[in-house]
Amino acid sequence: MYGVDEAVLAEAVILSYRGQPEQGAELIKRQDGLTCHDFPMTQQLLAIEYLNCYEGHSETREAVNKWLAGELEAHLKTFPMVLDQILVGDTLSSPQTLAASGHADAVGVPEVHGYWDNWPAPAYFHTNGKRLGKALDNLNSPDLEIALEDEKSWANLKWYISVTHETQTKWYLYEYMVSQLGSLHSFIMELAAEEIPSEDRAWAFIRKLYTFNEKFRYYKAHFRASQNMGAPSFIIAKVVTTVERIVSIIESDPDGNPIMSNLQKQFDENIKAPLPEYMKDLARSAVTERVVPTLKRFNEMLKSSLSHSTKTDRAGVWTHPNGAAFYDACVKRYTTSYSTAHQLHELGIVEVAKIKQKIEEIIIKLNEEGETLLSPDYPMETNNNILRDEESFYYKMDNDTAIVESIKDIVDMIGDKMGPYFKTWPDIPLSIAPVPVYQQRNLPSAYYQPPTAKRNYGKFYVNTGQLLSKISVRSLVCHEAVPGHHFHISRIVNNPSLKKLFNAKIRYASTIEGWALYSEKLCAEHGVMTADLDDQGPNPLYNLLGQLNSQIFRAARLVVDTGMHSKRWTRERAVQFLQKNTAIPTEKIVSEVDRYIVWPGQALSYYSGMMEIIALKEAVKEKQGVAFDIAEFHETIIDQGSLPVAVMRQFVSEKYDLGLNEKDSLEMLAEQGDL
Numbered sequence: 001m002y003g004v005d006e007a008v009l010a011e012a013v014i015l016s017y018r019g020q021p022e023q024g025a026e027l028i029k030r031q032d033g034l035t036c037h038d039f040p041m042t043q044q045l046l047a048i049e050y051l052n053c054y055e056g057h058s059e060t061r062e063a064v065n066k067w068l069a070g071e072l073e074a075h076l077k078t079f080p081m082v083l084d085q086i087l088v089g090d091t092l093s094s095p096q097t098l099a100a101s102g103h104a105d106a107v108g109v110p111e112v113h114g115y116w117d118n119w120p121a122p123a124y125f126h127t128n129g130k131r132l133g134k135a136l137d138n139l140n141s142p143d144l145e146i147a148l149e150d151e152k153s154w155a156n157l158k159w160y161i162s163v164t165h166e167t168q169t170k171w172y173l174y175e176y177m178v179s180q181l182g183s184l185h186s187f188i189m190e191l192a193a194e195e196i197p198s199e200d201r202a203w204a205f206i207r208k209l210y211t212f213n214e215k216f217r218y219y220k221a222h223f224r225a226s227q228n229m230g231a232p233s234f235i236i237a238k239v240v241t242t243v244e245r246i247v248s249i250i251e252s253d254p255d256g257n258p259i260m261s262n263l264q265k266q267f268d269e270n271i272k273a274p275l276p277e278y279m280k281d282l283a284r285s286a287v288t289e290r291v292v293p294t295l296k297r298f299n300e301m302l303k304s305s306l307s308h309s310t311k312t313d314r315a316g317v318w319t320h321p322n323g324a325a326f327y328d329a330c331v332k333r334y335t336t337s338y339s340t341a342h343q344l345h346e347l348g349i350v351e352v353a354k355i356k357q358k359i360e361e362i363i364i365k366l367n368e369e370g371e372t373l374l375s376p377d378y379p380m381e382t383n384n385n386i387l388r389d390e391e392s393f394y395y396k397m398d399n400d401t402a403i404v405e406s407i408k409d410i411v412d413m414i415g416d417k418m419g420p421y422f423k424t425w426p427d428i429p430l431s432i433a434p435v436p437v438y439q440q441r442n443l444p445s446a447y448y449q450p451p452t453a454k455r456n457y458g459k460f461y462v463n464t465g466q467l468l469s470k471i472s473v474r475s476l477v478c479h480e481a482v483p484g485h486h487f488h489i490s491r492i493v494n495n496p497s498l499k500k501l502f503n504a505k506i507r508y509a510s511t512i513e514g515w516a517l518y519s520e521k522l523c524a525e526h527g528v529m530t531a532d533l534d535d536q537g538p539n540p541l542y543n544l545l546g547q548l549n550s551q552i553f554r555a556a557r558l559v560v561d562t563g564m565h566s567k568r569w570t571r572e573r574a575v576q577f578l579q580k581n582t583a584i585p586t587e588k589i590v591s592e593v594d595r596y597i598v599w600p601g602q603a604l605s606y607y608s609g610m611m612e613i614i615a616l617k618e619a620v621k622e623k624q625g626v627a628f629d630i631a632e633f634h635e636t637i638i639d640q641g642s643l644p645v646a647v648m649r650q651f652v653s654e655k656y657d658l659g660l661n662e663k664d665s666l667e668m669l670a671e672q673g674d675l
Contacts, residue, residue: 002095002104002111005031010092012107017088021106028108077143079150083157086135087504093131094119105197114204116211120177121218122225129169136161152643152651153497159644160506163333173226174317174326177219179598180238180591184219184298187212188246188291192258196266202279205263209286213294220301227305229320231598234571236302238594243299250292259287315574315597316565327565330601335608336510336644338663341566344604347611348558352581355552356380359545366541384583387545392538393471400434400464407432407462409533410477417528418483423635426490429457430481440465446476448485451493458486471538471546478523479550483634484516491638498641507642509602514609514645515637517554520547521610549583554610556582557603560593565600612645613637620656 002009008031012024091101095115098104104112118124138144139158146154167175177183191209196202223230230236250257263283267275317323317330331341363374363383373390374383387393395403411430419425428451435443440463449459460481462468478484489512492498501507523529529543560577563569574593578584584592596603616637621628636655640648646662653660 002109002115004028004109004111009107009109010088012109013092013098013103014088016103016106017084017091021103024103024107077145079144079146079154082135082138082144083153083500085138086157086161087500089131089135090504093128105201110198110200110204112204113201114207114211116208116215116218118218120172120175121221122172123221124218125168125172129165132161132165132168136165149497152640152647153501155647155650156501156506156641156643159336159647160501166329167333171326171329173222174229174320174323176231176235176598177222177226178239178302179231179235180242180594181598183239184216185239185243185246185295187215188250188259188295192262194262194266195270196263197270199271199273202263202266202271206279206283206286209259209283210290212286212291216294216298219298223301223305230305232315232571233306235594235598236306240299240302240306243295243302247292247295247299250287254284254288257287259291260284315571315593316568317600318565318568324566327600330565331562331604334510334601334605336508336605337608337612337646337649339608341562344558344608345562345567348555348562348607351555351607351611352552352559355548355555356581359383359548359552362541362544362548366539369539369541371539371541380581381579384549387471387542387549387583388585393469393542395464395468395470395473397464397467403462403464403468404432404434407460407473407477410474411481413531413533414478414482414523414528417526417531418523421522421526421630421634422483422487423631426458426482426487428486428490428494430486431457431459432481433459433461434464435461437465446480448480448489450485450489458490460486469546471542472550473546474529474543475520475524475547475550478520478528478547479516482519483522484519485512487519488512488515488638492641495639495641502642508609508644509605510609510612510645511640511642511648512609513606514611514613517551517606517610518613520550521614523547553582553584554607557596558607561596561601561603564593564597571597609645612649616649616652616658619658619660620652623656623658 004012008027012027015021015024015027091098091103094117095112096117096119099113099115104110136158139154139161144154191205194205196205250259254260260280260283263280264275267273317327320326327341331344332338335344359380360376363376366374367376374386378386395406411432415425443461443463445466445468446460446462449461451458458481460477480486489502492502524544524547529547530540532540556578560569560574563577564571564574571593574596575589578589578592579586582589617630617633620633636652637648640651643651649660650662652658
């Protein structure tokens with residue numbers, strides 16, 4: 001495969017994974033004539049487990065398998081070895097995963113970028129399910145040696161593998177592989193943005209264009225197998241419209257469409273050489289003769305399904321056979337806890353009512369201070385419309401530097417205000433910059449990028465191409481920067497045992513986003529929203545409204561997601577609930593609701609994760625009384641990294657002797673204190 005023997009590639013990738021890419025590249029160059037003695041790294045990691053997942057046959061692999069036959073038991077006794085085996089095995093199991101990892105480029109096999117894996121065909125899940133099942137057996141082995149410093153990583157990985165194994169063996173046909181959030185057409189956007197650093201990579205790029213039909217076959221296999229459990233017709237109709245628009249864009253400009261433009265751009269700016277005419281001709285032919293016809297066949301398949309569809313406004317997965325059990329699995333997967341859909345629905349209703357009460361109290365206080373823009377007598381939707389339409393509440397969009405400097409002032413102020421509530425502050429620098437102009441249209445108002453191996457600082461991007469609200473920016477900074485994502489993730493990447501799993505994308509929104517949302521609330525409680533700063537907008541009480549509007553939106557998600565998928569709410573009812581109870585612009589509400597429809601359970605992770613942290617804090621406060629140290633508690637939570645909520649609860653409970661276990665529900669934790 002890729003012009004390289006599977007076993008040789010495995011050995012080279014393992015060398016790269018362990019920080020020796022030069023040795024891996026050398027092995028690729030001299031792959032002919034190797035013996036089993038040339039595979040010490042493969043021997044250590046038991047590559048037999050994942051090499052056997054490859055199709056085809058190779059003498060080298062047979063030699064390696066024979067060499068390893070007597071070594072299986074000895075090398076599976078320590079957690080670090082099993083961890084490396086699982087992570088490297090995952091990387092090697094798919095050409096797209098291997099390409100994305102960077103290891104193929106590091107050892108000199110750029111050809112990998114020219115291959116599609118067979119996701120989401122049922123065969124992919126069958127093969128991957130077997131691999132994950134074996135990994136789970138190894139993690140659960142009574143003979144596995146787990147050092148004290150590895151206990152969290154072991155529990156984390158075991159949860160992840162267990163949930164992923166269940167998803168990929170039991171529920172893979174329930175996943176909506178065709179939706180407005182992503183499907184075959186999404187790869188067009190990826191191709192239009194793919195980085196191409198060399199001519200070899202350009203050839204791999206063109207190969208992928210010529211074989212685009214392969215990816216369609218895999219989608220078609222899943223679509224047919226899950227025909228009775230596909231997304232609702234109004235979702236499929238959205239995809240059809242999007243694909244038609246993409247085809248039209250490509251056909252209207254054969255040389256200047258997004259794919260061809262990107263190829264030209266990569267030669268101009270990255271490869272820094274002229275794009276050869278013969279290569280340009282081949283790419284154009286691939287786009288017009290392979291990519292476009294494939295997209296049209298994909299759309300015909302979708303249109304045919306629409307003509308036979310009986311689904312209209314039935315938005316929830318409850319409509320599918322065993323849909324309730326599938327949603328239970330989604331709730332567990334995204335909340336990483338054992339809370340039930342009913343518990344989360346009721347929690348959301350209570351929380352929305354409490355936050356609305358706080359909003360009303362602030363409006364009354366504003367009136368008492370002579371601010372009459374809002375009124376407690378207005379419906380919430382009216383007050384929200386006034387807040388959205390008030391021009392003085394927004395930064396001027398013609399001065400990126402002023403916006404960035406204003407946000408830097410907020411970050412500094414948060415450090416002064418919140419320092420006493422933490423034992424340590426991040427020592428990894430934070431860069432604050434505007435979103436590049438060419439990306440502003442399709443990106444959110446702000447987002448955070450963690451430090452990387454090549455960049456030892458975090459990056460907080462603010463989208464100066466969109467209206468940025470002064471009354472919401474403080475909660476945004478608390479969430480994305482400090483003490484939110486940058487604070488949290490900086491600690492993770494500074495911890496070697498936590499960093500390895502985090503970099504392998506084994507992380508959870510319930511703890512990452514839960515902590516960030518908790519940070520917003522914590523900062524509001526300790527004066528960040530009302531602190532005086534120059535050029536920070538109107539009466540500081542409006543900043544509290546901005547923070548509460550953010551919080552009520554996340555609380556409402558609990559109600560709407562569980563409402564549609566468990567309580568049999570219609571799409572219209574979900575839209576009406578958000579219109580009545582949140583500050584989201586009406587035009588964005590439908591797209592939000594449709595996202596919850598095709599991604600059941602994911603929207604629960606933010607608020608449920610925050611409530612878990614609050615519940616644990618209340619339990620510890622009750623246990624310790626006046627001895628409670630909030631800074632020490634925050635240190636404990638941060639030190640858990642990105643663990644599943646249920647696992648985090650167990651470790652925190654052990655530290656403070658709370659008597660809780662991972663299966664205690666949010667409802668039971670609520671009894672520990674006032675949520």
